[in-house]
Amino acid sequence: MRQVPAGPRRARAAGSSPAPAPGPLPVPVPGPGPSRGLLPRPPRPARPLLPLLALLAAAAVLFLSWPGGERGTAGPDPPKSLRDPGPPSERALRTLLAHLDPARLWGSLLRPLLHERLPGGPGSRAARQHIVSHLRSLGARWHLELDTFVAPTPRGPVAFSSVVATVAPVASRRLALGCHYDTKALPGGTFVGATDAAVPCALLLELAAALDGHLRERGEQDPALTLQLLFLDGEEAFEAWSDSDSLYGARHLAAKMAARGHPAGSEVTAMSLLVLLDLLGAARPAIHSHFPESHRWFLRLATIEQRLRRLGLLYSAPPEPPFFRLEPPPGPVEDDHLPFLRRGVPVLHLIPTPFPRVWHTPGDTEANLHPPTVQDLAKVLLVFVAEFLQL
């Protein structure tokens, strides 16, 4: 992914500073243009109040308009029986969160991905095998498909293979969660891409495991709305990022899905929402809302985070800033969502801006991850997905 050169630049001095790290590492910023700070911050005493007020207002709006996960998207309103009864009770919330397993997320799901995953190479094959075998080991019947193709790249033809996993492919609507599993070819060093994007992939796999019982039941009931996971290959550019040298897997898959018939029109129009995770795993991510079409879902994430914090269910607590920020993003970011966004899919882009300090450096390893942040993100996302799917 890259930040669009024309947009404001991400800046380390913006207050979203990462955890202390050994030695100064430059934060690479692609493209020309001077560095610019994030939006000016209000005087210090006002800081805790403004986001809080904004959150409260957002929460009020959301709670009033919550029912109907499909409203505002391309599809018609679902029948009343399918509408969301509202946020879960505290007891239901605690029961749901108990399905997460931090040791499984870290040891069984993330660690096996922490190696080089260059498209077409043995690391990529191993990662794909890991993803597929985990989903096959679950009780829910995941329909698994590989989108395999060869495309020209600046380094010659390369074979790419994205994994598409869907619980109930015939369901008329889908909540899609996506990440990329390839790693960037960095000159002169092994790059394991812990945040880029092993952690996002592990989060998706953990969500599938935590929701397995619910998804299994739901799959047997012929649901109207189902869950789809996209593990995309070839997000990274081989040379300089361009329209043709980047997003190989996402471009191929979006075109293929748009051409495929489906009760909703096509597999692309069946997507009620695409939630794309990238560059997650470092401490104190600042995640912003990027699109008006999905802003209410972003507010839902912010509200869930706030609620879990209030209940003391997150490691992250004040004065730590929230993950989901209500300030405008520092600028647009090009990523795997684009081929879907351009075809009309509402997108939630969960990527921190500024990017992690170790972005596209050999330092993007397990040692520079922040496990409590990863576990907190898993909790917020789990509640979000469970609410969206009305599980």
Ligand SMILES: [Zn+2]
């Ligand atoms: Zn990257």
